[in-house]
Amino acid sequence: MAWFRKSGRKQLETSDSDLWTICPSCSAHIYKQEWEAGLKVCPKCNHHARISSTERRDLLIDSGTWREYAAHVTTSDPLLFSDAKGPYKEKAAAAKTKTGLKESVLTGDGKIGGIPVSMAIMDFRFLGGSLSSGCGEKITLTAEHAGRHRWPFIILSASGGARMHEGIISLMQMAKTCAAIARLNDLGVPYLSVLTDPTTGGVSASYAMLGDINIAEPHALIGFAGRRVIEQTIKQKLPDDFQTAEYLLEHGFIDHIVNRKDMKEFLHRVLQYGKRR
């Protein structure tokens, strides 16, 4: 599979040797080859490490069927924003260079086990997967595209929340994308949400939580407010499993926790039930 060859470069940065990868969760030393073959899931503790949007696409979409959509959309700088570290424009440019992406989400369509779908895959590497005008626009355009073709729509989320460098424009993307999801509901077009580590802030409080089925990867951090903010507010320590996928399942917000290696098959199974009748 293409995807783990591509990601080799990233591993060099996070591993302390060329042979081993250290699990960020349990610190187990895993042979790099095993780590890659295992889709960056720790064989000891089932920690699902973050992976890129192209890796996810290659894991889920039938080989040779992907067509990117709304690929022209890239970052905007509606506020002409600048912070202590300099202009947002430069930060965005650096992110593009580093990741080879134009925005925090990859959008397109392809097939899953032969079933055509539209898909939006967020990429945490690109400015923390933040929801920006470009990201919201890509998701909305792709949802509308899915609606026109009556293709099921799947979003894989991985995001720290709204991109504050785009201020109110990024906040409004929550409303914009949710309105697009509402239209899919009215059309009876399936919409599935896959929540991966992390899915927080404005992304958790918009499209990520609204799937016909909400699916999460194991142990993924999912929540609205930040852990530290909550602890400061309520002046209590939070339980360890707070805001994990498992916690959300228990509290009624997630339908299923699915291992990365089983995700394609699981989506395919669900899609059978949403087929047009």
Place this chain on the structure above:
Amino acid sequence: MAWFRKSGRKQLETSDSDLWTICPSCSAHIYKQEWEAGLKVCPKCNHHARISSTERRDLLIDSGTWREYAAHVTTSDPLLFSDAKGPYKEKAAAAKTKTGLKESVLTGDGKIGGIPVSMAIMDFRFLGGSLSSGCGEKITLTAEHAGRHRWPFIILSASGGARMHEGIISLMQMAKTCAAIARLNDLGVPYLSVLTDPTTGGVSASYAMLGDINIAEPHALIGFAGRRVIEQTIKQKLPDDFQTAEYLLEHGFIDHIVNRKDMKEFLHRVLQYGKRR
């Protein structure tokens, strides 16, 4: 007002003198005249005593505008039911003689401050206001009647639950009445629910809980399962205010607690907002 003259007969049974009424809640001695003038609400503790369906009608409906509807419906005995005390048929006949009613609900239409409404008023005197085939039928017919005329529909509940003497037929009235309410919702016809003491069991778990607005009289007992059953199940004492109107307000199920003397005005105010536009 006609209604408290009519109810004089009943007071003789519950009061221990001709002059005084003893409040069933705080045991205060209230001059009978004051008690009646106060609509059988205790001036000391605001206890709202149970009153009859005709008393409620006279309190709420503009004088001279009431027309009974579905008045022909009376009790049935679909199971040919008999218990330790004898046949249900005889029990029902006795209830009819005692109350002068034909079923546990009074149905009809009239005006509230000039606004035409359909109304169903349950009467706890008739076999504990139990939901029977006749009661469910009257409510359903009246709801359908309201739908045809686009008149707002109001149910005043007072019931211990389903009438077990009619077995499964009475249970099915929950589904039957709720389906009629669903049709009113689809038509955009307002439906208001007034919960009075007591509203429990199958009545709480059907139309009584489904008002566009749920209104309760103060301190009314409202709940699904019986207090004793719950205490046996969970092996704990329940809080004192458990299943009171005030408790339900706090837990999000009641919009407003309204004193009996203010109920007509309150309904009239709400009805202004549901007027056809």
Place this chain on the structure above:
Amino acid sequence: MALDFEKPLEEIESRIGELKKLNEKSDVDFDTEIAALEKKLRSTSKRVYSKIGPWETVQIARHPERPLLRDYIQGLCTEFLELHGDRCFGDDQGIIGGFATLRQHRVMIIGHQKGKTVEENIKANFGMASPDGYRKAMRLMNLAAKYKLPIVSFIDTPGAYPGLEAEARGQAEAIARNLTDMSTLPVPVIVIVTGEGGSGGAIGIGVGNVVLMLSNSVYSVISPEGCATILWRDGSKAPEAAAALKITADDLVALGIVDEIIPEPVGGAHRNMDATIESVGDVLVKHLRRLKKMSAKRLIDQRYDKYSKIGRYKKK
């Protein structure tokens, strides 16, 4: 586990068992005796089960070895994809549900979940659902409506859970909401009572285009014990109450509540689970085929008419 009225059968069965063991161990041949006993078992079974009353039916309906929702799912479905959560508070285990492929038909299955072990029963609250359970069920039914999937609802509950938390979170509201929203579902809804149909807890997921019952299941406005306590002031009069309440499948067909009875093997579903499940499958598929041909509007209207007819008053 044998029920009280099954004791004569149990005796014959245990003697057959002993003889069979002897047959293996010793040289003496007990085949004739065994054959005779088996004949006797058949005739006694016929006699015993032909005259069981409503109270005995209640015992069978509650039999701990009776097939449960998960047995039907396992027996009938090539796939069951359980879905979780009410999107509001929790994931009650008193009612479960999910996508299922039932003999080639893609459907949404929901139903009460009882347990076979103590552990399972505690998790599922003995099949007594909380408001979260009813709300989860409604969420899944609304999803079925979006996906145009027929709904099959399995009923087997002593009743909705009577607890402090359940009341505080709106047991009454949750059931009422389901009764209302189920009445306008634009997809086929098949309800099947497989064990106990306990009052509001049952009807809370029980508004269908067609209502089926296993021959030894019961469906009642109140438990016989509860009714006896109130109307006889004596819980031990439950058998009398069971009879008076007309809670058997035959009674319910006669009363126009139930559309079809699914016969169980002699002695009850638990005596031949596979056969029972097969029969359930056959009947479900028959109705699925029929109902899938109906338009959304017809389904809604037919369901409305079905319930509005129940207790329709005829002038005498």
Place this chain on the structure above:
Amino acid sequence: MALDFEKPLEEIESRIGELKKLNEKSDVDFDTEIAALEKKLRSTSKRVYSKIGPWETVQIARHPERPLLRDYIQGLCTEFLELHGDRCFGDDQGIIGGFATLRQHRVMIIGHQKGKTVEENIKANFGMASPDGYRKAMRLMNLAAKYKLPIVSFIDTPGAYPGLEAEARGQAEAIARNLTDMSTLPVPVIVIVTGEGGSGGAIGIGVGNVVLMLSNSVYSVISPEGCATILWRDGSKAPEAAAALKITADDLVALGIVDEIIPEPVGGAHRNMDATIESVGDVLVKHLRRLKKMSAKRLIDQRYDKYSKIGRYKKK
């Protein structure tokens, strides 16, 4: 209470006050001095308020004496019939709502509730709503849809409540659900930011056909303090963050988010509450009149277009 940058004004005001007192008590006449000071107050006010920056605006938007939802209701509505409860868990006081008659127009009002006293603020969680609050709001908006009533949503919140319970009961889900369901409401929705428009907690009841802002209110994806802590690694850089985030009414009109600014009296809404409330009423009525003429379909389409245009990417 005077804000920091208002100190010069406060000094002049207090001297005027002293002279006025003296005027009453003594025989000496200070009228000339008072007139001079009042003139000075006017010019200083003009100077001070004409050059306030975004951070000063934040201070005014959060001013403890600024009019709150209940002030607007009291000032504008001949009737307010508060409705309670989410029909599921509770009756949050961080968001309230109900039927209201706003200058002859029957509407549904919802909005964040802050308090003026400590007690009120604790009850309303300082205007930070819980999931129950968002769900109550949506219930009331759906009721407005049934009754064909326009909705007016008043936004004034630091943000959705960040608590353990709020997360456990689905703060994210509740806001997401509202964003979705508000987008298809078949009635006019007017949103007005009267104080703080705090992030997801604001937009959670903020999807409208028209979005209005008081001239000294702010609306932001994150609080300036929060942004400064993250991007400047120094919370005291909040003024810089406030400026960079473009959170004032003027900025938001320029960005195409806000449709109209309602001017406040010099010094802010709290310096002349009655005048502020009157202006709000005038603008609300203007938009109510306009939107009430639109069909359900047009309202839904217009609202969709409004949001889909925000951040529309134009090829460069």
